[in-house]
Amino acid sequence: MRRHLAVLLWRTVLAAVLVCGIGLLPRLSHTDPALTVLKARSAERDPSPEVLADIRAELGLDAGPLSLLGQWLGGLWRGDAGRSWISGGEVVPEVLRALGASLLLMTAALLVAAVTAVLVCARTLRLGSRRRLDGRRAGGGGSAVLAALPEFLVASVLATVVGVQLGWLPALGWYGPQWTVLPALALGLPAGAVLGRLLDDLLPGAFGEPWALATAAQGLPARRVARRAVRRCVPALLPNTGLFVVGLTGGAVAVEQIFDIPGLGRTALQAALAQDLPVLRAGTLALVLLAAVAAGACRLAARLLVGPALRDGALPSLHRPAPPARRLQPLVYGAALLAVVVLALPRDPLALDTAERLRPPSRAHPFGTDALGRDLLARVGHGALDTLLLALGVSAAALCAGVLLGLLPRLSGPLADTVNAVPPVLGALLVTAAVGGGAATPAIAVAAVAWTPLAAHTSALLVQERATAHFAAARGFGAGRWYLLRRELLPAVLPPVVRHALLRLPGIALTLASLGFLGLGAQPPSPEWGLLLAENQPYAERAPWAVLAPAAVLALLGALAVTAAGGVRWPGIRRGPGRRPEDHTSGAVPVRPPSLAKEPVKTR
């Protein structure tokens, strides 16, 4: 009970810090809210001192942030979150309406993601449930490509092709169930691919467990074995699913824009840019609450799925039984990427010629040209180094922070939920306010959020690992904390988390570019990949090659990262007998403490 209270207190402290941070945002970023509010109301208006003074008086800005915060909190007590500084309308109905639309969109996206995830691991499920995982070919290239696709690109392709050209589904609007399909696909496909990859990563371990052999021996149908394996692995993914749910509710700005959905992402974006603090506070608070609810729901679901086993320390370890056969795939992807870079090096990525704009691929321009007549091959190739180095650096930092914080779940759980719930623009603005607008700011802003899924993943795996019988045995033999961490926990946790981090590498490259409009990060005409995608997106229909080239290399990077990461193992440490991965290869029951009877899934 006391533990729950502490977590609750910690959550409340975080929410309070966030609300205060929002209140101080104008002061920290040295931007007058009267000016930003005026510009949001009427962009063409000259900001004369009299006009700004009138707005300040109207909003009561002269009272100072503390008293404004006090007033707002006083109203909140009565369910009144004040009035929007821009429109003068009541905040609560506005935010609730946007939240409703966003939640619905998120629910639909979650369904799509679940289906996608199952499809991604269909092969592993089929082979695993029939005990034929050995010597399988490595897969994952396709799903990694899907995971690397930016949402806004999927969204605009779906809107144009399915919505406009084929006319099968409405291309924009938010008026009924059929309007939810395309946006849900745009959000759910990449996210489902990420979750599917993570699940696919764990499944072989589950199939290697003794119960699987036992059920096979009992002659249960493969379908049921597969279902149980999924159930065994899902708890490790639940925290990530929770983060995904909350992140989508507040951060699906691009998709909301393309499909014209009146969701919370756009509301929060507008409020953050205009420093409409009452709306921003209410929206953020709603998201933080949602994050807390989602985290609670995930914990509950995890307990329902593997609770007794967790309590009794009766879980086997989900070690991957065998590395899939060594293969050529990463080499092929790597060579293709390298070829693009090498071919591009002698070309000039910045030379523009508007007479040559939007030319399709030809001998002179193998990838075609962009809207300003620049050679796309040159841009893609020259952008590779910057994009990769920065994205790798941020990923590495996020990985370190994620694993370290993930080892302290009670501290990091609420922190990760809260940080993840903050709308991305607001997060970037707060980071900029805190560290200034230097060259490293965008990297810090992205890393500040990128660690959360990795920490959640680490914590989830850790909980399971601590509940394993071999862990209990090691402890029983008097192993110290440091030994346990080094020999038992990290070897089990680190490889999947590293693979997870690599899976998110292309996403990080995109997020870095998406901060450009705040004056952070790469600026045109830099050929950074995210920027390439963003600047060519408006021409996606007329010049598909202009988005195809950067999207293809990004997807290639995703596929390379995932296939190469298949080889990530815990290096150098020799395991005791019965703990060597090789022992699992044939699905033979390894030497285990005799606690199998307590396994819930085993008893059926």
Added chain:
Amino acid sequence: MSSRPHSHRLPRLPHRSRLAAAALLIPLLAGCFASGGGESGKDGDGGSGSRLRVALAFPPAERFSPYGADATLLSRLGVAEGLTTLDANGAAAPALAQSWRQKDARTWVFTLREARFQDGTDVTAAAVADALTRATEAEPEPAALSGVDLTAEADGGRTVTVRTTEPDPVLPLRLSSPSLAVFSGKAYDANGRVDPVGTATGPFELTEVDGASSAVLDRFDDYWGGRAQASGVNARFIADGTARANALRTGEVDIAEAVPVAQAATLDPKTRRDTATTRTTSLLLNAASGPFEDPGLRAAARAAVDTSALAEGVYEGYADPGAGIYGPAVSWAEGKRTEPVGRAEPGRAKGAPVTLATYDNRPELPEVAQVVKQQLEKAGFEVKLEVREYARLESDALDGKFDAVVLARNTLLDTGDPVSVLAGDYTCDGGYNIARLCDEDVDRAVAEAERISDPGKRQDAAMAAEAAVLGSDAVVPLVHQRIITGAGTSVRGVLLDPYERTLVGTGTRR
């Protein structure tokens, strides 16, 4: 097996709760969609003519308050109107006022026509005077009234006398501003808010507003200018340009305003209409600090810029190469233009470092800036580009943090008066002087133009001031934008207006 009960009970619980959650969700779902879908079922309602479906780019920011930018929306949708309006030549034309005369330098008398408010009451002189007085009391004051002290008085049933403390030669132009539209007494509440629903005088009556996502308008049958042909308007606010174009292409709307240049080619040529606007995209050079303090380098930058590459290469012909501060939409400007005076000899850039800033709210501007960057680099400058969101850029631009800014600016502003943009943007005291120009000749020429009341002579003086401003080379006009409006093939009578104040009128139908 002690855990057997668990294993049976546990898998079912989440299943059951999932069902319960789904059942609970169903009634909630309806509330999560936006109301008033594509067809609101009001078709044919109110007699002849079908309803127009319009996609607008800017949602109402202040719940349709007429004192801010939303006034333009009310005017574009044919909801509200003022005493005067602008004609094609940028002169004041009669609207609610049938005629007007200047009594003395500070007094104008307007004679009203017979008209009705949408709530059924008559448009009386008292109501008009009250509406204008309320506008002067609004805080912050409407842009059209900035720097003007104005009082309005009813003078009998049909005439309104408007007095200003200083002589105001452009008062009739000023009163054409959408933010000085007239509403019936019912519209105004004690807190100074104005509710335009059913209280204006235009051909269409606002009946329903759904936040910032849509609005429903019905025809106002008693409109003084005759019954509109369309029985009503369903307006949707779609911020994304591609989404607006898509809405038109799928037939979800009949008219889509402000289609981005990048999307224009995807529209059927028969649905594409373009008009010149008073919006000019210019390169503003910081004349107060940095390399462009040197007039020689400003001249070198001006000479380096090739505007036709921009008009054709970036705007795909939906823009005219920069001719001056006023573009072809200001129809009188071309004939009265004089050569820029006092230009310096172009100097040598010798690798002078320049920070060029622009914003991405208008999608073409970053492209323009990149082309300009290359042109300046060819002339020997070292250019660093900075692209931000407008609100994040403006204060730094006004503080002179950049050496050059690419900016799109409406040159006739809120009053339709050509001089006010010169005074605001290029004089020492100007409130929006991003070029940070402070030049005696320019100030003198602008002050002279401000004093003249005869419209023709005022235009001459404005062109003389323009020549002085261009002579300083602090501003390099790049292109004059054309606005692309998409309209379904069967749509007739869309009001394409260089001042962007009208769109739907009595003759618009489909």
